[in-house]
C-alpha cells in the first residue's frame with residue numbers, strides 16, 4: 693500500500709527540525725503582515741507543520757493563531773517552536789469555523805498537496821472564515837515546479853513520493869474570483885531553490 697502523505701510528513705519531522713530556518717521567507721512574510729495593518733488579530737494557518745515561520749511570527753506580534761495539520765509529529769514540533777499556537781490535528785478539508793472568525797489565513801507549502809478538485813470548496817471556506825477585508829496568502833505549485841501546466845500526481849521530495857496537484861494560474865484566478873476573493877498578488881518566487889507561486893487575496 694502507498695504511504696499516506698501524513699505518514700510521510702510524520703517521517704519528515706526530524707529533517708524539518710534539523711533544517712529549521714533554512715528557507716528565508718521574510719521577503720513574503722513581512723510585507724504580508726505589514727499589509728494587514730493590525731497590531732492584533734486572529735490567524736488561521738493550514739498545514740502549519742512545525743509552526744514556523746508564519747505562525748511563530750504572528751504569535752510574536754501578539755496575534756492569536758490556530759494551526760491545522762494532519763501530521764502528529766509535525767504538530768509535536770509546533771508545540772516546541774510555536775507553543776502559543778492552538779492546534780487542531782486534522783485534515784484541512786475536514787475543519788470548520790464560525791463565519792468571519794479570522795483576520796488572515798495562511799496556507800504555506802501545503803495547498804499543493806490537496807487535490808485541485810477540492811480547492812474551490814476550500815476557497816469558499818476561506819471566504820466564509822475571513823472577516824470582510826481579511827486576507828489570505830498561500831503557496832501554489834505551477835509548471836515551474838512540476839513541469840506541466842496542470843498536474844496531479846507524485847513528485848519526489850526528500851527521497852519520498854509526495855502528492856502534488858495544481859491547475860493553471862489563469863484557472864486559479866477564476867476559482868478565487870468565483871469564491872469572492874480578490875487576488876492582490878501572483879508572484880513567482882524562488883525560495884531555497886524551489887519556485888512556487890505566492891498568491892495573496894482579500895475577502896471583498
Ligand SMILES: C[S@@+](CC[C@H](N)C(=O)[O-])C[C@H]1O[C@@H](n2cnc3c(N)ncnc32)[C@H](O)[C@@H]1O
Pocket residue numbers: 697698701738739740741742743744745760761762763766782783784785799800801802805806
Ligand atoms: C511542506 S510542509 C509546510 C509546513 C509549514 N507550513 C511551513 O511553511 O514550513 C506541509 C505541511 O502540510 C501538512 N499537510 C499537507 N496536506 C494537509 C492536509 N490536507 N491537511 C492538513 N495538513 C496537511 C503536512 O503534514 C505538512 O506539515
